[in-house]
Amino acid sequence: MNRAQLIQIAEDTINILNSGKYFNSKRQxxxxxxxxxxxxxxxILIEPTEDLKSKLSQLKAAGRVEDNKEGIIEVANETTLAGAKRLLDQGYKKVACLNFASAKNPGGGFLNGASAQEESLARSSALYPCIVQMEKMYEYNKKIKTCLYSDYMIFSPDVPVIKDDVGNLLDEPYLVSFITAPAVNAGIVQQREGKENIQKIPQVMLNRIEKILILGILQGCDAIVLGAYGCGVFRNSPQNVAQYFNTLLNEEAAYKKYYKKVLFSVFDRSSSQENYKAFLDLFSN
Structure with a gap:
């Protein structure tokens, strides 16, 4: 689809969300x-200073969360929403999707016809009005002088998805929860920031991903859809990002055991399939 078509789909989505209704293909x-x-x-807006790890420890001690679930990890070459819908159809009750967010602009460039992951989510669902209200996060990331960005994140529960990935209206919406969190913009940090910040990238990404995984657990999600987080225009190496996830899911705290299913939906149409293969190679065992 070209930019004009994507803009048209985005504007139509906003109009539907504002009106609160639409007619499906059956004219219902x-x-x-x-x-x-x-x-x-x-x-809800999660502040960078919130100690999510302590909250998880408290809930675990009180027997309100368990780390003995199946923790099945799957990698698929599909869009985030295709993966989420598949998990719902398989019977998972509350599915969280990671939104690879713009740090400064809610919905990224979806109103201007941009076509990365966040834009596709915003065109298909009610994600945009959920996050546009969280001005504090976006203003803070604009104000700070680093593209490491901050650990501000947004949790939006049970957001209705009303369109498929090509903009067709669904006969009935389905509900997914979104975790909106910007990755480090590694490309800009490496180009324009000093050695000290470049060396911080791995630890900042590890810490942020850990918070994302814990946030899904704290919000009662039994499945989470992840992906090649920050591996597009933010230029993080897919091999590195896959390893960050592996460290947190399989090693150290083994966060996969808090979920029934962890799905990496890595939509990769490139000839090299570098993003998809990086995750498949690491998690297919």
Whole structure:
């Protein structure tokens, strides 16, 4: 699809979200206002200073979370929403999707026809109004002088998805939760920032991914859809990012055991399949 078509789909999505209803392919009226309003109202901003690890320890000590789940890890060459829908169809109850977010602009460039992962999520769902209200995160990331960015993140529960990945309206919406968190923009850090910040990239990414995984657990998600986080325009190496996830899911705290399913939906149409292969090679055993 070209930029003009993507803009048209995005504008149509915004109009539907504002009206709270649409007609599906069967000419049935689908009311989504209550679902949209609820997901906006219940979205929460996580401050960088929040100690999510301690919260998890407290819940575990109280027997309110368990780390003895199946922890199945799967890698698939598919979009984030295709993966999420598949998990819901398989019976997982609350699926979280990681939104590879812009640090400074809610929805990235989806209103301007950009086509990365966050934009595709915003075109298909009620994600945008859930995150655009969290001005504090975006203003902070604009203000700080590093593209390491901050550990601000947003959790948006039960967000209605109303379109497929090519913009067709669904006969009925399905609900997924979104974790909106920007990766380090490694390309800019390496080009424009000093050696000290370049050396921080691995630890900052590890810490941020750990918070993402814990946030999904704290919010009661039994499955999470991850991917090649920060491996597009932010230029993180897919091999490095896959290893960050492996360290946290399989080694150290073994966070996979808090989930029934961990899915890496790595949508890779390149001839080299570098992003997809990096995750497949590491997690296919």
């Amino acid at each position: 009226l689908v009311n989504i206002k209550e679902l949209v309003d609820k997901s906006i109202k219940e979205s």
